[in-house]
Amino acid sequence: MTEHGRAGDEYDVVISGASLAGSAAAILLARRGARVALLERRSDPAAYKVLCTHAMTANAYPVLAELGLIPALEAAGAVRNDARWYTRWGWIEPKAGPAGPELPYAYNVRRSTLDPLIRAHAAQTPGVELLLGHQVTGLLREAGRTAGVRASTPGGEVELRARLVVGADGKDSAVARFAEVPVRHHENRRFGYLAYFRNLPLHGGIGQTWFLEPDMAYAFPNDDGVTVLAVLPDKKHLPAFREDLEGSFLAFVRALPEAPPVDSAERISKIIGTVDYPLHSRRPTAPGLALIGDAALTGDPLWGVGCGWALQSARWLAAAVGPAAAGRGDLDRSLAAYGREHRRRLRGHQFLAADYATARPFNPLERLMFSAAARDASMARHMHLFASRLIGPLRFLNPAAVARASAVNLRHRLGHG
Template identity: 85%
Template sequence: MTRPESAVYDYDVVISGASLAGCAAAILLARRGVRVALLERRSDPEAYKQLCTHSVTANAYPVLDELGLVPALEKAGAVRNEARWYTRWGWIEPRAAPAGPELPYAYNIRRSVLDPLIRSHAAGTPGVELLLGRRVTGLVRDGGRTVGVRASTAQGEREIRARLVVGADGKDSAVAKCAEVPARVYENTRFGYLAHFRGLPLHGGIGQTWFLEPDMAYAFPNDDGVTVLAVLPDKKKLPAFREDLEGSFFAFVRALPEAPPIDSAERITKIIGTVNYPLHSRKPTAPGLALIGDAALTGDPLWGVGCGWALQSARWLAEAVAPAATGRGDLDRSLATYERRHQRRLRGHQYLGADFAKGRPFNPLERLMFSAAARDESVARHMHLFASRLIGPARFLNPAALAKAAAVNIRHRRAVADNP
């Protein structure tokens, strides 16, 4: 049962992690009358995540809009994330229908700009207290439920009590570990390295992704004329790749179809990356506790969905628990509502992502859809909706979509046969 209201709390909600998920949740909860303590282990308000695709998928645009960040992002030079994808059948290039609306979008923007922006926005929201330099070292428990956190500070450890504790502290979440929330781990058979370049023109001025089966690569234009370029080869290539990291990185990019002119560009950051990035899935709730962002679910970075899912999960949590977090409802029921929505919206995406992270070639359904999308604009638009996480796997692979793709490929084969 939810803890009785005779209890004394320092805040309604304490959130560990003041990055995208944590800041978004803090803002949206506070606007609904919730008193929020927003803890961040780093002391620098300008701190940011470096290992990221630096892209927010279109599914999160409504959250950015609700947060009031869209004008600030546009002013900061964020780039609307149009994209094209290379496959063995050619390029998939989604375009708006001639008489239809523009394609949904969000933004490519470096985390060095985005993180301080949203953190400042959270700190300026009435009802949010941003506490920098606070590392969660443990949880306060009472009768099997979480009722607060213990946090280290420069002055020593402090106990902070709240009706709800939220872990927004990433894939290695200290909150989840302290609560002993088990993680389901999926192996990722790719490794990845990225760097930022200036003066790197891209075809059409838009993002590029290469599906090389099993290797991957992407190049995303960002704010201030910077392009984020990443390579994600199969782990079998790792020993040779690491012998000469810079040489291997440049050689991989040069070999890409329609490769961006990397040799004439200026690299403005180090080449950074990870050789082991498994996918994690955790139950997003426990009594008195919720997980959002990467703490709940860590997707494969090649899809660039992490930022979008962080913002979405923050919104789902705020919508579900805000009244109960202030003592005006049953918190356990509200958390159950959040958990159902989180799993319904993301479980299918994560299942497909974990399967593709095995480094396998496209399966038959993927071959059908990707080949048709390279040959037909309407199928390409349908794929864009899925890549933007605006539709789920069931709708992406619904019978009508599969029939359409099959018809496109049949017409293509007939055209090739008629014109040998």
């Protein structure tokens, strides 16, 4: 671990942001032979993201396994994220089939645990140089492409040159801004607040999500016996929350179906949140530059997909550009492959999320699928695969699944199920 880069240092890759996406990308690129400078603007190696769902959907598990983090996560108390979801048709409760494998999972774990863990893992990886207290202040340009960064450090301004610069610096990415990467915004008609509780029992001891159309809430058990409880109401409720945040938050929770007993639990944090969290997406590549995690695409926090997509996008980038980043291939062609993979895997998910962020009720197709999932075990498993982002919208809404959902609901109306 290093605190001060030297002016004129040259690397294969410079990554701005040593959180989930940046640390994962540093590890995976270094394993492929790249010399990586991993820049983190904060000087504290234990720094972490505060406002987060603290959930990694099951699509993150293969990345965590490749990184070698599963044993450390389980030793740190990360909770496998089984869950159930409330709808107006009843609870969707995915369970493994009688003869099938267990449901895929990843983990709920507080970022105060997760971020230092993955950052330390990156710092210990041969080929990665973790540079704390380094904030990108500009990009170096040569022949129309990004060729490195300028950064402020505790020791002054430095220039770090690299074949590839990676923006892993969040939804307000300075790297994307300096590169003038266009951004597309989607308004989010919900706002969100969360708090941490101890001794908050949940039905079945697993995560709960409430689809109240259009309001939302969730309660996720995390490490060290802490539960994250969040509410995401329509913005029409915002004046009441602004007038009395604590009273409105607690009243919202108490009114939930099968509400967790919040009044008998111990709240161990302030109520924190944001009143404006738009979704946005950027083109994930430019000459000499790639964006991963929230820098490339910021999803709606109500779905809890940000951590999983951060890890997946790091993996897609490393798989596409690893050899070229280390000087053994065509970098531009490799970046184009990463961009295609990113768009193919996430564009459909983001389209649906942006549409639902308008705070509308379920549309007819959603009503069909959610109601069937509340009534049928196989449809609940199908819903789980989609919610875990292990299948995309086209597979979720494939003709066979829609036909089965229709049959389930028909049997229900006829009184046979």
